[in-house]
Amino acid sequence: MSGHTPVQVLTPQTSGRSPSRWLASIAGMRAWLFLLLLLAVFESWARISYGASFVLSAHNAQSIAVFAVAPLLLALGETFVIIAGGIDLSVGFIMGLSAVVAAQGANLAASVVPEFPAMLAGIAAGLLVSLVPGLVNGALISRLKVPPFIGTLGMYGVARGAAFLLAAGTTVPVANGWFAALGNARVAGFPVVVVIAAVFVLLMHYMLSQTRFGQHTYAVGASEQAALRAGIGVGRHTRRLYLLSALCAGLGGVLYTARFTAGAAQAGEPLLLDSIAAVVIGGASLFGGSGTIFGTVAGSLVIAVIQYGLVFIDVEPFWQFVAVGVVIIISVLVDQTQRRLGGDG
Amino acid sequence: MDVPGQPILDIRAVSKRFGGVEALKGVSLQLHPGDVVALAGDNGAGKSTLTKIISGVYPADGGEIRLDGKPVHFATPEAARRAGIETIYQDLALADNLSIGANIFLGREPMRRVLGVLPVLDRKAMAAAAKETMARLDFHVDRLQAPVGRFSGGQRQAVAIGRAIYWNARVILMDEPTAALGVPEQRKVLALIRGLKKEGRGVIFISHNLQDIFAVSDRIVVLRRGSLAGERRTRDTSHDEVVKLMIGG
Numbered sequence A: 001m002s003g004h005t006p007v008q009v010l011t012p013q014t015s016g017r018s019p020s021r022w023l024a025s026i027a028g029m030r031a032w033l034f035l036l037l038l039l040a041v042f043e044s045w046a047r048i049s050y051g052a053s054f055v056l057s058a059h060n061a062q063s064i065a066v067f068a069v070a071p072l073l074l075a076l077g078e079t080f081v082i083i084a085g086g087i088d089l090s091v092g093f094i095m096g097l098s099a100v101v102a103a104q105g106a107n108l109a110a111s112v113v114p115e116f117p118a119m120l121a122g123i124a125a126g127l128l129v130s131l132v133p134g135l136v137n138g139a140l141i142s143r144l145k146v147p148p149f150i151g152t153l154g155m156y157g158v159a160r161g162a163a164f165l166l167a168a169g170t171t172v173p174v175a176n177g178w179f180a181a182l183g184n185a186r187v188a189g190f191p192v193v194v195v196i197a198a199v200f201v202l203l204m205h206y207m208l209s210q211t212r213f214g215q216h217t218y219a220v221g222a223s224e225q226a227a228l229r230a231g232i233g234v235g236r237h238t239r240r241l242y243l244l245s246a247l248c249a250g251l252g253g254v255l256y257t258a259r260f261t262a263g264a265a266q267a268g269e270p271l272l273l274d275s276i277a278a279v280v281i282g283g284a285s286l287f288g289g290s291g292t293i294f295g296t297v298a299g300s301l302v303i304a305v306i307q308y309g310l311v312f313i314d315v316e317p318f319w320q321f322v323a324v325g326v327v328i329i330i331s332v333l334v335d336q337t338q339r340r341l342g343g344d345g
Numbered sequence B: 001m002d003v004p005g006q007p008i009l010d011i012r013a014v015s016k017r018f019g020g021v022e023a024l025k026g027v028s029l030q031l032h033p034g035d036v037v038a039l040a041g042d043n044g045a046g047k048s049t050l051t052k053i054i055s056g057v058y059p060a061d062g063g064e065i066r067l068d069g070k071p072v073h074f075a076t077p078e079a080a081r082r083a084g085i086e087t088i089y090q091d092l093a094l095a096d097n098l099s100i101g102a103n104i105f106l107g108r109e110p111m112r113r114v115l116g117v118l119p120v121l122d123r124k125a126m127a128a129a130a131k132e133t134m135a136r137l138d139f140h141v142d143r144l145q146a147p148v149g150r151f152s153g154g155q156r157q158a159v160a161i162g163r164a165i166y167w168n169a170r171v172i173l174m175d176e177p178t179a180a181l182g183v184p185e186q187r188k189v190l191a192l193i194r195g196l197k198k199e200g201r202g203v204i205f206i207s208h209n210l211q212d213i214f215a216v217s218d219r220i221v222v223l224r225r226g227s228l229a230g231e232r233r234t235r236d237t238s239h240d241e242v243v244k245l246m247i248g249g
């Protein structure tokens, strides 16, 4: 045989013009496009009906931002979990548990130390308690091979019961000026909670897009087999993911307590759906392997704008659930269509 | 590491039994740098078992495997891979959503520091290594950031092989690498095997396809019911002779 080796050119199969490539290239952007569309709709409505601007109102913008913080925090952790091919259904009640424990921790500490360290104690207590369900989720899924859907659904129940038991079935008020300021004060005109969320967004974006941890999260979501063969400790990585998700929910709980100066077991109950919706609307696939933090940010804003906007135009509040539900379904359909056309999306 | 005249891989009288089945009855095989050995034989001849023993999937019951002249015992496929023996599987074990570079470096990603402090993934270094590695296999990549899921089956094998040679695999095992591929893709895989030969790696590939075997191999090792039925230099034999060795008689 001759030693002649033909030169091969490695070109992705899908050509530059095909609709699937075009669809795939806007996958990361579709939530932002959708957000623009929503804002345009509400803006026109506001102009026509009230002769006022929806978007250019500082009050509206701020309300939407504050509104988006809690579901966004849950969604940030959920983004990692979903990219890795899992799901965490327990985040809503982990948030409630953390809110209750943060309030109780701050109250308990206030009897021995001044308000500021008491607040810090409350924050620490809320974050630490959230690690417990996170650890259990991770162990169930990685060591006992419980499917994430089932394991975290069980934890949903356990965290919910624990939060209500600790709170004795009621809300736990906190009389702590520092804590209230954390939830309601502003820095340079911006609500503190929004600033905290923004910093957290940057941190999570960095983790997902620039570190090995993020890279391995994508790999595990695409193929556990590939990740294992590359020497990635998939079990350990999974445990870290559920810990991260729980910690995000814990932070959500702490900020809830700060904002309402009370911890409530049901603080995050409606946010489970919102947070998963934010991730999916943001372009992540429930099959794992794709998604971005900024997509999730856009997804959270879409939901906040829908919810706030519907109130703004005076629609019966229950329509919010319908609207968010419809948007989730549309997003999943778009994702499936992209997978079918693009092979991977 | 390559000592002139010394085989990279020296398999001596390896045997393996599964319950009552003697899958291998003392098979020997030598592989030198730049050698391409085709492993042929009928179904159940023991070809897959032999490659699985080499790659650490099964322990051998008898015989010896020497790597660079030193006896080795691989407890796991990871151990074999660390020693430089890589198996390219049909399902490839690539992360489809990551680029070629990210797949090559998966689990061992290079980092750089932004402004001297913040560690970030060094995507440029990964892309550059991907380009260079694929070029060594005569594959020229024109879209370095595209996820490998967008590439065809043969191209993805190239990526898997690229990863293996980047991490200095010296022995590449391929079980039916062209099965389940279309004809143009089969050609690419054959070109890859030639690329590996040019790189001085040792290749053992299993194939049923005599065209492929004669197109790229230097030697043909034929197994029959667990025994060595014959070994021929490819240029000294014919399709007819190989078929006769395979079916016996």
Ligand SMILES: Nc1ncnc2c1ncn2[C@@H]1O[C@H](COP(=O)(O)OP(=O)(O)O)[C@@H](O)[C@H]1O
Binding pocket: B018, B021, B022, B023, B041, B042, B043, B044, B045, B046, B047, B048, B049, B050
């Ligand atoms: N894991 C196993 N357990 C039991 N028998 C096996 C196993 N693997 C292979 N065999 C047997 O060993 C023999 C050789 O098989 P194999 O190496 O797969 O042959 P080939 O790849 O040449 O078709 C066959 O009789 C097969 O049934």
Ligand SMILES: [Mg+2]
Binding pocket: B047, B048, B049
């Ligand atoms: Mg076989």
